[in-house]
Amino acid sequence: MTTKLTPHFSLEEMTFSATAKKFNILNEPTAPQIENLKYLCSEILEPLRSYYEDKPIRVTSGFRSPALSEKIGSSKNSQHCQGCAVDFTIPGFDNKNVASHIKNNFIFDQIILEYYDENDPLKGWIHVSIVQGDGNRREALTKDKEGYKVWK
Numbered sequence: 001m002t003t004k005l006t007p008h009f010s011l012e013e014m015t016f017s018a019t020a021k022k023f024n025i026l027n028e029p030t031a032p033q034i035e036n037l038k039y040l041c042s043e044i045l046e047p048l049r050s051y052y053e054d055k056p057i058r059v060t061s062g063f064r065s066p067a068l069s070e071k072i073g074s075s076k077n078s079q080h081c082q083g084c085a086v087d088f089t090i091p092g093f094d095n096k097n098v099a100s101h102i103k104n105n106f107i108f109d110q111i112i113l114e115y116y117d118e119n120d121p122l123k124g125w126i127h128v129s130i131v132q133g134d135g136n137r138r139e140a141l142t143k144d145k146e147g148y149k150v151w152k
Contacts, residue, residue: 027068058089095116
């Protein structure tokens with residue numbers, strides 16, 4: 001049975017991990033983490049899907065348990081572990097244009113345009129996070145093989 005978080009996004013989609021399956025890592029969010037995922041989907045992903053005329057959003061990483069985060073070399077303190085972050089693309093759309101739309105029009109905590117290539121605008125992905133309440137920093141970064149940089 002599919003558990004809907006919002007009309008277009010399910011709990012299963014936001015928690016799926018091939019790595020978790022391969023290594024038998026439990027990747028199940030708690031009730032507060034599920035509430036964070038619902039907020040993320042309703043405030044970022046649903047409006048984005050609507051703006052892009054109902055084109056599907058490909059979630060590559062949503063919720064991560066601390067064990068999963070550690071397994072993939074990410075921090076146990078990652079916003080993914082709180083259910084507040086998602087990595088995604090919209091197939092067929094320039095990642096920088098999508099990220100710029102979020103940066104200029106949405107409330108968010110952090111956005112990172114990761115491994116974008118001007119010569120291949122479909123390369124890489126977008127990381128975006130949001131927290132409930134007034135604590136959103138609106139931090140915009142890019143990331144490439146050299147590391148993180150402030151995105152102006």
